[in-house]
Amino acid sequence: MKVDYIIVGCGLAGVSFGEKLEAKNKSFVVFEDSSQQSSIVAGGLYNPVTLKRFTPVWKSEEQLQTALPVYNQLEKEYNVTLDYKIPVRRRFTSLEEQNNWFEASDKVGLKPFLNTTLIDNNNPKIDAQFKLGEVLSTGRLDTKLLVEKYRADLETKNCLIEESFDYDALSIGHDCVIYKNINAKHIVFAEGFGLKQNPYFNNLPLGGTKGQLLTIHAPDLKLDYVLKSSVFVIPLGNHNYRVGSTYEQKDKTNTITSEARDMLLDKLKTFIKCDFEVLTQVAGVRPTVKDRKPLVGGHQTFKNMYIFNGLGSRGVMIAPYVANQLYNFIENNVAIDAEIDCSRFY
Structure with missing residues (x-):
């Protein structure tokens, strides 16, 4: 099987990046083993203000302008209410x-x-x-329903692989990655806290x-x-x-x-x-x-391997914004915001 992307993880990060790929007519498969629950059990609030100290959320206006149309489109596709x-x-x-x-x-x-x-x-x-x-x-996003509907949609398209990702089975080529019978141009790890088990990115301070x-x-x-x-x-x-x-x-x-x-x-x-x-x-x-910003960008050594992680408690607002950043970085060679580029820790 040949695809443009392998995505590992199907929480808010995986959903947002998958939606971006679909909008750009890119082919992909998603690996999901349901080991991480933070996206499913989340309160789902999107709120541009930190209410403990009355401070603004980083790039809150840009995040809202990016995120809300994505969720609105998914509501139409699935004929459900997600955004309250x-x-x-x-x-x-x-x-x-x-x-x-x-x-x-x-x-x-x-x-x-x-x-x-x-x-x-x-x-x-x-x-x-x-x-x-x-x-x-x-507002409040029904994150549990969103993830459930998205995974069901992937299943109908034969794009969802429900198993744990075996890092030992991954081979890195010059211009591709090969995983078992899948040949992909790029791989994106969106595993949430599961990243701690990832030998390629577990050096990052997640x-x-x-x-x-x-x-x-x-x-x-x-x-x-x-x-x-x-x-x-x-x-x-x-x-x-x-x-x-x-x-x-x-x-x-x-x-x-x-x-x-x-x-x-x-x-x-x-x-x-x-x-x-x-x-x-x-x-x-x-x-x-530790700096309350996401981890997004490329691997130090392997140019076709990427990370989309560290969304913390504000995944609903920031995930689609980060998805745009990562997609433009990979496909159009546009630099990622320095504040969220994982290279800040290299």
């Missing part, structure tokens, strides 16, 4: 936080996204006496931050926006809400823990004043980098 436009509101705990919000709203990169009219809390089930600040241009989330059922809460306090509360419909997330550095497994559950519930109960039932708990390891 929903406000994100920050719960203030003091007048000082309100003042910091107003100061931040004049900063470059934040002005288009911070509503300077504070919102009164009219929900008796929420404790927010210092009002709420609203972020603009936000960390892993484990995140755990709860889904709760709270009929009395009646929340029609995403609430950010010490944890996020994300409406899912039918009185269900996603609550998260944890950021754990030592544990690199997908195993849920009672400690994480208790911590999320303790934080939630500080500002939610109604009964609720915990329905599910999930965990995944985010692929993170």
Whole structure:
């Protein structure tokens, strides 16, 4: 079999790069063994502001302009709703936080996204006496449904190979890569935290931050926006809400823990004043980098081998942008943004 590309991994990175290849009429196959869960269990928020310190997300406007049309096109192709436009509101705990919000709203990169009219809390089930600040241009992507639909679509096109990738079976030629019976011009590793097992790129400083989330059922809460306090509360419909997330550095497994559950519930109960039932708990390891930027670019030695990784907790926003960067680098010899080029660590 001859193809233009082999993609290893089918999370948000693999989906975004596959969509870019399809738009450019490039042939490809995707290897996926379902070992990584971060894209599937993610909260799926896209939000151009870091709400802990009121700082702008890197290239947020460009990311949104690139990402949202991609998801809109996939919605049309699969005849499903993936992108839910929903406000994100920050719960203030003091007048000082309100003042910091107003100061931040004049900063470059934040002005288009911070509503300077504070919102009164009219929900008796929420404790927010210092009002709420609203972020603009936000939403939630159903990442689980996206990945499921995309994989099913690949299956129908005979482009999905559901098995673990065997690095020992890969041969590198002068102008191609050969894997078993597949001859490809290029190979792109989009394995998430699974990159740690990759002998070609495991020298890069990819960390892993484990995140755990709860889904709760709270009929009395009646929340029609995403609430950010010490944890996020994300409406899912039918009185269900996603609550998260944890950021754990030592544990690199997908195993849920009672400690994480208790911590999320303790934080939630500080500002939610109604009964609720915990329905599910999930965990995944985010692929993170110490400078909080993706790892994208070519291998030091093998010119037809590439990496697409390190999307962290903002994969929904940044994945299509990074896919464009990598595609233009490979096909058109256009330099990748220096901030995300993996060569910054070589």
